[in-house]
Amino acid sequence: MTKEDEYFLASAQDKIGKCRDNYMMTRTDFLDMHRRTLLTQLCRREKDFFFGYYGGYEDAERTVCFFVPDYMLDDPSFSKFGHTGREIPFEAFKTYFESNPDDNPLSCLQMQSGGGKELSHRDYLGALTGLGVRREKAGDILVRKDGADIVILGEISDFLLANYRKAGRSELSAQLADVRMLQVPENLFRDFKDTVSSLRLDNIIASAFSLSRSKAQEAVTSGLVFVNSLQVQKTDAPVHEGDKLVLRGKGKVILLEIGGSTRKDRTFVTLRQYL
Numbered sequence: 001m002t003k004e005d006e007y008f009l010a011s012a013q014d015k016i017g018k019c020r021d022n023y024m025m026t027r028t029d030f031l032d033m034h035r036r037t038l039l040t041q042l043c044r045r046e047k048d049f050f051f052g053y054y055g056g057y058e059d060a061e062r063t064v065c066f067f068v069p070d071y072m073l074d075d076p077s078f079s080k081f082g083h084t085g086r087e088i089p090f091e092a093f094k095t096y097f098e099s100n101p102d103d104n105p106l107s108c109l110q111m112q113s114g115g116g117k118e119l120s121h122r123d124y125l126g127a128l129t130g131l132g133v134r135r136e137k138a139g140d141i142l143v144r145k146d147g148a149d150i151v152i153l154g155e156i157s158d159f160l161l162a163n164y165r166k167a168g169r170s171e172l173s174a175q176l177a178d179v180r181m182l183q184v185p186e187n188l189f190r191d192f193k194d195t196v197s198s199l200r201l202d203n204i205i206a207s208a209f210s211l212s213r214s215k216a217q218e219a220v221t222s223g224l225v226f227v228n229s230l231q232v233q234k235t236d237a238p239v240h241e242g243d244k245l246v247l248r249g250k251g252k253v254i255l256l257e258i259g260g261s262t263r264k265d266r267t268f269v270t271l272r273q274y275l
Contacts, residue, residue, distance in 0.1 A: 005038055012039055012065070019049050019067035027105065028065045029136035029153065030055070033246065034223065037231035039065055043086070052088030053229075054097075055139050056106050056151040056179045061229075061246075062139040064106065064153075066093065098180065106139070106179045107154040109164070112147040114171035124148050127167035133160070142185055147172075149183050188275040191256065195266040199258065201225065201245075202235040208245060208253040208271050224248045251275075 015026040031039065036053065043051045043065075050073065055063035068088060073079060077096035081089050097104035113119055124141050128150070139151030152160065157176050164174050196203040205225055206216035217235045219225055225232055226246040227239065239245070239255055246252045252274045259268030 008035055009042055016067050019069055023069045026067045030062045030064055030139045033226045033229050034231055036229055050086045050088050052093055054093040056182050057184050058090050060140050105154055107152055107157050108177045108179045108182045109150040109152050109160055110175050110177050112173045116170050119167050119170055123167045131163055189272050191272050193270050195262055195268055197266055199239050201237040201239055204239045209247050209250050219247055
């Protein structure tokens, strides 16, 4: 664990303490999946509060963690969906913030390109950080042909509206919208079938991303693999039907179906690869 990770966890511990001591909902800034993993491990060791992740839409990669005091679970938005252990699902936060929009710290910055070269995720992110905005203040950047929707913390919205005017050589216009207006692109994917010797994580990663077994094992032990948004570094960790697997730098797949066995005792699997 790095010094930065230790500082992050200490800060999160302080927010958890405020949640418990002051009976109020507290939160982090946006987290990548590595820090989401560290924080989930911490939260599962603690008591007397609930927690969950929300990034504006269901499959968000970068999310804010909310720490929720137990009395708030009486709110219909939370009680309707329940929780797994002490983790509150995305749907509960979505419903709660729809009923209590003033409590939602997230906003949507809708960017419109002035034309010319089609801008990439890297273009928008580079322009954002070039303004001095720390990465943890912005969530996912959803790019379309004529612009992008960027999930941000509302606290930086005025600054970005006044200053975020250019990416690369392209002029930009910006307007602020409720995060419920976020335009999530339709995912393109392909489904394919394969066989694996077992449902170990390294086997599934090798199949999903066309890697050798040794390369898949190296990716897992190096911390590049995430299962259901949590970092997993055990090569023999079991993978289950419906699990979402991310290999950083390579993409995302879902294990759609586990089938029967071949004559050589290999297992049929169906995978969905997002393009």
